[in-house]
Amino acid sequence: MSAQVEKDPADWAVLGRVSGLFGVRGWIKVFSHTSPKENILDHPAWFLLRDGQWQEYKLRQGKVHGKGIVASLEAVEDRDQAAALNGAEIAIPRDQLPVIPADEYYWCDLEGKRVVNLEGTELGRVDYLFETGANDVMVVKGDCQRLLPFVAQVIKEVDLDGDLITVDWDPDF
Incomplete structure (x- = not known):
């Protein structure tokens, strides 16, 4: 040590x-x-x-x-x-860490980022991610806990410098 x-x-x-x-x-x-x-x-x-x-x-x-x-x-x-x-x-x-392509992310880079939907509604912050057999899942904690699949249909933009992830997600879901 x-x-x-x-x-x-x-x-x-x-x-x-x-x-x-x-x-x-x-x-x-x-x-x-x-x-x-x-x-x-x-x-x-x-x-x-x-x-x-x-x-x-x-x-x-x-x-x-x-x-x-x-x-x-x-x-x-x-x-x-x-x-x-x-x-x-x-x-x-x-x-x-190894350099990765621009459209890939280390989970540790996503944790703590603000998550908003396309309408600008804040859903919370990324608490952690986990792997399933089909895709990775992003756990977002805000007024409630949401499990968002980390797939292109949901994740619209990741701005690491701006501390923001934009998603196509209904806040009532």
């Missing part, structure tokens, strides 16, 4: 979180937001959010285990040290 790192929250891409302990030798369970889930293991260093600060941990070893991911981090030698990481978000510096 190295020193704490100070960066603006916009400089980080959250890839997952520590979701539990695995064994007695300091291994952790990881809930991965990457697709496929094992892509989180492609990053040799993870930054974990602890006490409001990002701390770097080198990935010693990791693997798919059942439906999840387990990992061993340098400087985490026992179950007690691993327990101190439980619930921590796992991120990398945003500039380490």
